[in-house]
Amino acid sequence: MGWAADWIEQTTLWVRGVEGDKPGKDGVEQRPLAKRLEATLKRGQEALSPRELRRLLEDLQQVADASLSDVEGGRHAQLLMDWYAKAALPAHKDFWALIIEQFGPDATALQAARERYDKAGSDVERSEAEMGLRRALMSSRTRMLQRFAQPQGGMGFLVDMRAELLALPKAEQRYVALDAELEHLFSNWFDVALLELKSLNWDSPASLLEKLIKYEAVHDIRSWSDLKNRLDSDRRCYGFFHPRMPKVPLIFVEVALVDKMSDSIAPLLDESAAAADIAKANTAIFYSISNTQSGLKGVSFGDSLIKHVVETLTQEFPKLKHFATLSPIPGLRSWLSKHGDAVLAELDDKQKAALQAAAGGVDMAHLLAALDDPASLKEKSAVRQAAMFCAARYLGRETAKGRPLDAVARFHLGNGARVERLNWAADLSPKGHKQSMGLMVNYLYDLKRLDKHRSLLAQGKIPVSSEIESLCKN
16 A cells, blocks of 8 residues: 555645745745736736736636647647747746646545545545546646647657756745656656667767767767767667657767776777777677756666667677676765765774875875875775775665665666776766766676666665675775
């Protein structure tokens, strides 16, 4: 019954109204939407006048009108989309508030349906009550949003609108109902069964290649020649596309075909390097995975992307035996700054003495200062060994609510990979140094052990290689 309770709890977001009067920027209390709709004159910092607000409400009602066909409702939606594109953020907020307040489920009917569910005494009664609860949740808002998705560009409009909502300060919670309903709709509309995996190469349309440059989130694409290198004969790039957004990859992955597991990003990004002989390739390295649509936050299709890409690669290159990443560790330095001293305290007396001599202190401030030039540190350096110990503990031991701390680790480990190897001085870019002192990690996708690794993770145990396990013990 726990799943039902969670589902019911989530639905409360859909009917939560906007807040009442609050001081505006000019110190004047902002009127609730209902009062503004009944008023005559605009006041203070209000974006739309009462007359404009009433007209906007009428236009939204046309979109949501059940007596109109979806085609006609979509036509009204297109007109509002055109208005929205020219309007500023304050007007957008009025638009969102109208959708939340005027088109949500009937709160009284929903409460009654929930009470019937809570009082259900048998499986039959509970099933009937659940059906009633679902019916009570049906609203004209859902129909309205569905009609906004119909015109050309409508799906992108909704995704961009949610991105705008998510960019608001966390303290501004009055639009949470709209965000929740959009996320729910997107989870169905962007189901992986509806997405198409496409290979992207140098012959792809220029407009699409520009999207790769724009949305690359791991290693910035510096130029067209940089992009061409990433699309060379020893590389592959794949993206998931939605039929209603055919010109924008929702997520894409860059792959290098090599003869061993990569331990540094520089050779992969070296534009002057000759293409590798793909006939000798036995390893596929996923070195960049980028989500392009912030409005699809919470809608996960990255794991399916990896699976589809592995299947596609093995069909083209049957000799491929190993699938791994070369990944950043974006949360490492930040975590060490807060918790690293406790990790260093676990070093034995001999290691502490060596670190004291090399760094001038057995604390994280001295260690980070000594890591200013990681490429100059030899393998047996006390500073390097301490940093590797800390990084291994961060990736291989530390969790929050049973989940890995690092966002990239959560993604790959959740897909069944394991923490395979730490790579010293693997990313010496300013970004790499700032995030993880130049360290990168390989996550290995062992196709025969994906389920085993997921099972371990479900038990709160991070799957790691023997090398990482040894580093954790120091």
